[in-house]
Amino acid sequence: MFSVSVEALVLQWRSKLKHYLILSSAGKPIYSRHGDDQLIANSIGVVQTIISFYQDAQDTLRGFTAGGVRFVVLSKGPLNLVAITKFPESEGQLRTQLESLYMQILSTLTLPQMERMFRARASTDLRRPLQGTETLLSALADGFTRGSPSTLLSALECLRLRKSQRKLIDNTFLKTRASSLLYGLIVAGGRLVSVIRPKKHSLHPGDLQLIFNMLFEAGSVKAAGGENWIPLCLPGFNNTGYLYMYVSFLSVQSGGTDQEEERPSTAGGEDNEIAIILISADKEGFFELRDMKDQLVKQLSANGCLDTMRDAVRRGRPLCTDIVPGTPLRHFLYKSRSHVQFTMPSYSPTFESALDRRR
Structure with a gap:
């Protein structure tokens, strides 16, 4: 029977270009886009240690860059949300993504419910009350990773x-x-x-x-x-x-x-x-x-x-040449800020692949 070694699984996990981690302030894992609890336990421990170091110094860790990898931390009451990416994204973009993941959690558990759980027990395991929402969190995370125009523009x-x-x-x-x-x-x-x-x-x-x-x-x-x-x-x-x-x-x-x-x-x-x-x-x-x-x-x-x-x-969406005949324009995004809506032409023929669209 074929089995994959732990080392191979760790290498596979590290090869991912983007990670999202959600943990409680007590260091309990709540969600990870890639890898199971056993695989990410050490990483969660390291992340929690770094965050706690700043909290003990009456400071808040917002993010840092190490070896070409950007880390952004969003602390929300009893939760810490972390984005780790090798993509050329700004801290502001990643913080907005983490805010969205936090709102996804609140759409299942209201804020008073969650606060009540952690007041009663600081080491509460939030995975059980959030069971079934992993699909929603992962769909949201994957949308961010693909470079979804809707998530990029918040429209x-x-x-x-x-x-x-x-x-x-x-x-x-x-x-x-x-x-x-x-x-x-x-x-x-x-x-x-x-x-x-x-x-x-x-x-x-x-x-x-x-x-x-x-x-x-x-x-x-x-x-x-x-x-x-x-x-x-x-x-x-x-x-x-x-x-x-x-x-x-x-x-x-x-x-x-x-x-x-x-x-x-x-x-x-x-x-x-x-x-x-x-x-x-x-x-x-x-x-x-x-x-x-x-x-x-x-x-x-x-x-x-x-x-x-x-x-x-x-x-479907019109081609750029349908909008401006003979234009060398390849693509555009237009957002109406007052309406929180956007429009765009078809990705064809220039941006057919997922990699091109994300770029």
Whole structure:
């Protein structure tokens, strides 16, 4: 029977270009993107010793560079989050990534819950209450490593539609609004189409990133079926309690009736479905939101908006030459800071490989 030596596993772990480690202030491992507990135990011990040395001196370690490798540390109460990279990323970029991983943890455990656990026992093992969230943390970490434009810009990409088409979708969405609805989103092909929100209240970019990571990167929700009811904490909105998210997926394929269907996960790739996302503070609001979704889909189908979205998803992003004919421009990213949204052309034909895109 073939077995890999410990030395080989350590060399394989060290060959990774980027690592994320999360540990408690007592030095307990919580999460590592690569390697199991046994493999990373020594590294966790070294990291905790260095962090503690600074804390004992009434100082906070933020980061350092050694041998061409950048280390960034983010201390959040009872947690220490560490990014280790050989990529040419800035400390600010890595700190933003660690903040996102921290928010992912809070989306499962609210801040008061976590603080209560560590007050009762400083050496609490957080892995058990966080069991099942490793997929979400890894999907988020892999998005950072791939150089996802959404994570790079802390913004969402919008589906390319005519203004009149988007206005019709927005008006249809508003007309079917349920009384318990807090936030509503329509997403097609992994890109934002329409948003309903309370006046003077915007969804925090970090919260939107958590929702998109759960639905379109990790693939864990779609694997469970076409319709879901999910309790989650949105830390940017309120880190002390839970909201409830109704999600329904519609196939982009045209023809026939618009039935939800179970599809294989498309984690890490282009998503080919329309998602209706409805968020409420009412934990008993499932049936009301499902009725809203049924009415919304019925009206969007009747006025042709579902076909409009499907056509836009199938067309994909435009080429640079579609935007400026004859241009030598190879690619660009444009972010509207006020809307926290971005747009970009297709990666083709210049950036076909994952390595080229990350660069």
